[in-house]
Amino acid sequence: MRRADFWFAPDMPAVVVAAGYGGPEVLSVVDQPTPEPGPGQARIAVRAAGVNPIDYKLYSGGYGSDPARLPMRLGFEAAGVVTAVGPGAVGPAGPVRVGDEVIAYSISGGYAAELVAPASALVPRPAELDWPQAAGLMLAGVTAWHGLVAANVGAGDTVLMHGAAGGVGLLAVQLAVARGARVIGTASAGNHELLRELGAVPVTYGPGLADRVRGLAADGVTAALDLVGTAEAVDVSLELVPDRSRIVTIAAFGRAGEAGIKAIGGGPGADPGTEIRDAARLRLAELAGQGSLRVLVSRTFPLADAAAAHRASIAGHTTGKIALIP
Numbered sequence: 001m002r003r004a005d006f007w008f009a010p011d012m013p014a015v016v017v018a019a020g021y022g023g024p025e026v027l028s029v030v031d032q033p034t035p036e037p038g039p040g041q042a043r044i045a046v047r048a049a050g051v052n053p054i055d056y057k058l059y060s061g062g063y064g065s066d067p068a069r070l071p072m073r074l075g076f077e078a079a080g081v082v083t084a085v086g087p088g089a090v091g092p093a094g095p096v097r098v099g100d101e102v103i104a105y106s107i108s109g110g111y112a113a114e115l116v117a118p119a120s121a122l123v124p125r126p127a128e129l130d131w132p133q134a135a136g137l138m139l140a141g142v143t144a145w146h147g148l149v150a151a152n153v154g155a156g157d158t159v160l161m162h163g164a165a166g167g168v169g170l171l172a173v174q175l176a177v178a179r180g181a182r183v184i185g186t187a188s189a190g191n192h193e194l195l196r197e198l199g200a201v202p203v204t205y206g207p208g209l210a211d212r213v214r215g216l217a218a219d220g221v222t223a224a225l226d227l228v229g230t231a232e233a234v235d236v237s238l239e240l241v242p243d244r245s246r247i248v249t250i251a252a253f254g255r256a257g258e259a260g261i262k263a264i265g266g267g268p269g270a271d272p273g274t275e276i277r278d279a280a281r282l283r284l285a286e287l288a289g290q291g292s293l294r295v296l297v298s299r300t301f302p303l304a305d306a307a308a309a310h311r312a313s314i315a316g317h318t319t320g321k322i323a324l325i326p
Contacts, residue, residue: 014326016111016306017071018059024307024314026059030071034114037086042096042119048135048300049110050077051322052167053251054266056310063266074306075110075324079103079125079134089119092282101125103285105138106277111306113326123281126289133288133295136167136321141284141293142277143250143265144172148179149276150262151223151248155180158217160240163227164200165191167321168250172225173200174293181223184216186233191319198294210236226252234259296320 012031020026037043055074057063082100089096096102102122109115125134147168153159159176163169164185176183177199185200186209192202203212209232213221217240224237229251237247238259247261253270256263263270287293298318301309303326313322 013112013114014303015073015109015113015115016075016303016324017073019071021059021061021065021070023060024056024310027074027307027310029304029306032112035116037084037089037116039087040089040119041086041116042082042089042102042122043084043114043116044078044080044102044104044122045083045114046078046080046110046112046326047131048079049075049112049303049324049326050135050137050139051306051309051313051324052076052139053313054139055111056314073109073111075112076107077103077105077135077137077139078107078110078112078115079131082122083114085119091119091122092278093124096122103134103138103281105142105281110135111303111324113303123285126285128289128291129295132297132300132321132323132325135323136297137171137284137288137295138281140167140321141171142280143168144175145280145284146264146273146276147172147225147227147248147250148175150264150271150273151225151246153179153181153223157181157222158219159183160213160217160221160224160237161185161200161227162205162225162230162233162237163187164195164202165319166227168227170194170198170296170320171293172227173198178287178292184213184221194296194319205232210239213240222246224248226250231255234261237261297323299323300325302326 096119104117107117165187183200185195186205195202221240223246224241226233226249234255244260250265253267298320300323
């Protein structure tokens, strides 16, 4: 692993918590002590934390509003420097040591200046990724990987990808193209050139989408990834893809059961794909390190501006990922 210079931990590191259920206004920054790492754990000085839709779904009450979960720490992915290790701290790439530069996923409480995480969640940070890029790689990356596996995407396929310019979409486009698939990706016109650069055929979403996709796929569409959860994404996928087992959604959990399509991730009734996602982490880091996988970060915010970062994410007009910087 890459090693960093020694880092002095703050006496009382800042963390972001949701004090109640609601919108971004419930987020605040508080000071909390960081415990010493126990067996199989490591303490990390966070350099950047990835922002993801699941974060605000949790405190908005989308997955329940149990008051016992409050105050709620947020953040499933981060990147930083190891500052202390407990006995037996071994990650997927081997022993974890003080000074290692790592990506932490899947973790709890990544919106922080400092955290303790299982060593099993730590993979080496590729030198080719800066801190915000490293913090934004894993959750979107493993979701994209899982989606392509679930849809059985491979060489010769034509894949319709809804939300192709989002955090998951941009990685899914690259991974699908690397598998030999042809990707038709929905996006606003401003993101079409970017999708072309990544090897996809862009198409504008909105009324008439199915006909526009037909015009681009003379031989038909063999698989679809819904990365946005809209009615349009599900309806058009059902209209164009003959085999419903090759339609995968990461957001439309209710529709998935009704329509007989696959739902993946952390939603109700979805396949978490834990083994697939865990196994993908080292490969994703390797691809990023080789320059074969680009991680696009649209904006960064100071940790103290987590609420503003969430408002930007909820608005849905960002391209790629958002990161918080302690």
